[in-house]
Amino acid sequence: MKLEEAFYIGYITRTRGLKGEMQLFFEFEDYLDLQLDVLFLEMNKKLVPYFIDAVKLHNNSTAYISFEDVDHIDKAQPLLKKKVYLPLEKMPVRDPDDFRYSDLIGYIVVDQTEGELGEITNVQELPQQFIATVNVDGKELMFPLSDDLIIGVDADEHVIEVKLPDGLVALYREG
Known part of the structure; x- marks a missing residue:
């Protein structure tokens, strides 16, 4: 499988015990909806399949996993810090009405006073x-996504209109 045929879900953080069990940290928001029977770990820019023997999901974006044929800490050690992927066809389908703040990545920010940022x-x-x-002009401007600052979101045009506090944009442009 190629990277283009998969989606990133997280990475292996550490081993647990001596029998090859590892902790997987999920960076995929809907990790509880994932079908975890085989995971693909990125090794030398290739995806290598690992079949899951056991998995224990936790509410803190982690899981303890055991792979078939990885039955000792020495076999698990080389898998630490490896990125973990699943095939695209296993990506959970979200309800179109389920809009999240993370969906705003890629949107253009237009401030009422400063214009397009x-x-x-x-x-x-x-x-x-x-x-x-x-x-903004090569500098990272950060602002809270609060109802007080957001005037409107145009999902079709991928634009978010905001009213940032006076002087905030100027502060970033000067600094």
């Missing part, structure tokens, strides 16, 4: 709020 390159979830990152 740029494209959202990242959305982070912090304890109190979500933060969007926009590349």
Whole structure:
């Protein structure tokens, strides 16, 4: 399988015990909906299949997994920090009405005062709020995705209109 035929779900973080069990950290938001029977690990820019013997999902974006033929810590060690993929046909289907802040990546930000600022390159979830990152003149401008600042979202045109606090954009442009 090629990388273009798969989607990224996370990476192996550490081993657990001596019998080859490993911790998988999910960076895929809907990890509880994934069908985990075979995982593909990226090794030397190729995807290598590993068949799952056992999996224990946790609510903190992790799982403990055991692969067939990986029955000792020495066999698990080379798999640490490897990126993990699944075939595209196993990607869970989301309800079209299920819009998330992470869906805003790639949207163009237009401020009421400053005009077009740029494209959202990242959305982070912090304890109190979500933060969007926009590349403005080579600098990363960050702002909270709050109802107070968002005026409108045009899903068809991939545009989000905002009213950022006075001076925020100027602060990034000067700094």
